[in-house]
Amino acid sequence: MDTKLLTGTLEMMMLEVLSQGPSYGYEIVQTVLSRSNGQFELKEGSLYPALHRLERQKLLGSDWSEHEGRRRKYYKLTAAGRKALTARRSEWQSFAQGVNGVLGLDYGIA
Amino acid sequence: MDTKLLTGTLEMMMLEVLSQGPSYGYEIVQTVLSRSNGQFELKEGSLYPALHRLERQKLLGSDWSEHEGRRRKYYKLTAAGRKALTARRSEWQSFAQGVNGVLGLDYGIA
DNA sequence: GCTCCGTACCTGGTTCGTCTAGGTAATAGC
DNA sequence: GCTATTACCTAGACGAACCAGGTACGGAGC
Numbered sequence: 603m604d605t606k607l608l609t610g611t612l613e614m615m616m617l618e619v620l621s622q623g624p625s626y627g628y629e630i631v632q633t634v635l636s637r638s639n640g641q642f643e644l645k646e647g648s649l650y651p652a653l654h655r656l657e658r659q660k661l662l663g664s665d666w667s668e669h670e671g672r673r674r675k676y677y678k679l680t681a682a683g684r685k686a687l688t689a690r691r692s693e694w695q696s697f698a699q700g701v702n703g704v705l706g707l708d709y710g711i712a
Numbered sequence: 713m714d715t716k717l718l719t720g721t722l723e724m725m726m727l728e729v730l731s732q733g734p735s736y737g738y739e740i741v742q743t744v745l746s747r748s749n750g751q752f753e754l755k756e757g758s759l760y761p762a763l764h765r766l767e768r769q770k771l772l773g774s775d776w777s778e779h780e781g782r783r784r785k786y787y788k789l790t791a792a793g794r795k796a797l798t799a800r801r802s803e804w805q806s807f808a809q810g811v812n813g814v815l816g817l818d819y820g821i822a
Numbered sequence: 823g824c825t826c827c828g829t830a831c832c833t834g835g836t837t838c839g840t841c842t843a844g845g846t847a848a849t850a851g852c
Numbered sequence: 853g854c855t856a857t858t859a860c861c862t863a864g865a866c867g868a869a870c871c872a873g874g875t876a877c878g879g880a881g882c
Contacts, residue, residue: 604800606839607807609868610716615814628830638810648869650832655868671877672830690714691815697717698808700748704725705801716868719839738859758840760861765839781848782859824882832874842865849858 603641612644613652614694617679617687620662624678627653653677661686713751722754723762724800727789730772731797734788737763763787771796 619625619633631644656662661683665676679687702708729735729743741754766772771793775786789797812818 603807604720604803605869606720607804609719609839610714611811612869615811618815626830627832634814637814637816639813641806641810642814645870646830646832647871651868654832670829673877674830693714694717694811694815696751697713698811700751701721701725701804701808703749704744704747704752705728705804706747715840719868722840736859737861755841756859756861757842761839764861780858783848784859825880827878827880829877829879831876834871834873836871837869839868840866842863844863845861847859849856851856852854 608642608648611694612648613656614687614690615642616644616649616652616656617661617683617690620677620679621684621687624665624676626674626676628674630677656683659686718752718758721804722758723766724797724804725752726754726759726762726766727771727793727797727800730787730789731794734775734786736784736786738784740787766793769796 615634616630619630619637625633627646627649631646631649634642634644653662653664657664657677659682660680662677663680664678667674667676725744726740729740729747735743737756737759741756741759744752744754763772763774767774767787769792770790772787773790774788777784777786
């Protein structure tokens with residue numbers, strides 16, 4: 603698929619996954635992959651910088667933990683993160699509606 | 713709106729507009745603006761480079777013409793452009809479906 | 823002991839699409 | 853003469869996603 607389309611939706615999808623409970627990088631990749639029916643395979647070079655970005659913006663908090671000898675960094679949504687997710691979901695929906703409008707695919711939604 | 717989301721959809725929308733008849737830069741902007749309900753205001757710095765890109769890829773052809781003292785460069789879809797549009801539309805639809813899947817918005821479509 | 827795979831993290835540098843901000847030029851209205 | 857609108861163009865900045873590389877541990881196979 604054209605990875606350009608992903609621009610701007612990766613963070614939203616990551617926030618969404620984390621809205622359903624704390625998780626860590628490697629697991630977020632699996633979750634997004636399965637929830638998109640194998641379509642979106644987040645690359646580490648996109649994922650980790652994005653996690654750090656979101657943490658810097660205080661949308662995520664993190665804790666290191668240990669599991670069977672491997673360290674994991676668990677991220678969870680902050681209150682601000684939850685608000686941001688709501689905003690981005692509605693942005694996405696109106697964006698998709700706009701694109702569909704241009705494409706003449708106005709069926710439903712509204 | 714978050715302009716990041718537009719990445720990768722601008723060309724598709726431009727191809728779409730041109731699939732309904734030849735047009736020129738300035739008019740394409742108006743068309744997209746109105747068809748997206750005032751949501752997408754293509755910037756010249758994105759539009760013209762994209763037009764040139766698409767022409768280089770032979771997806772568009774162009775002709776200069778004169779109208780009330782102002783010159784216009786009319787673009788029209790080539791056969792390859794028409795094929796590309798079809799491909800991009802279906803890419804977009806499966807992309808949007810994937811995002812909605814991650815967001816838990818699977819209603820309909822499938 | 824060694825290799826390979828899977829798990830789990832990180833990052834420097836590249837790529838490339840979009841935007842900002844600047845330019846040219848003609849018409850029309852004040 | 854000035855400004856707004858139409859109409860085109862482009863150099864450079866910006867930033868998200870990616871590639872390619874690194875570190876490290878556990879377990880399986882030989």
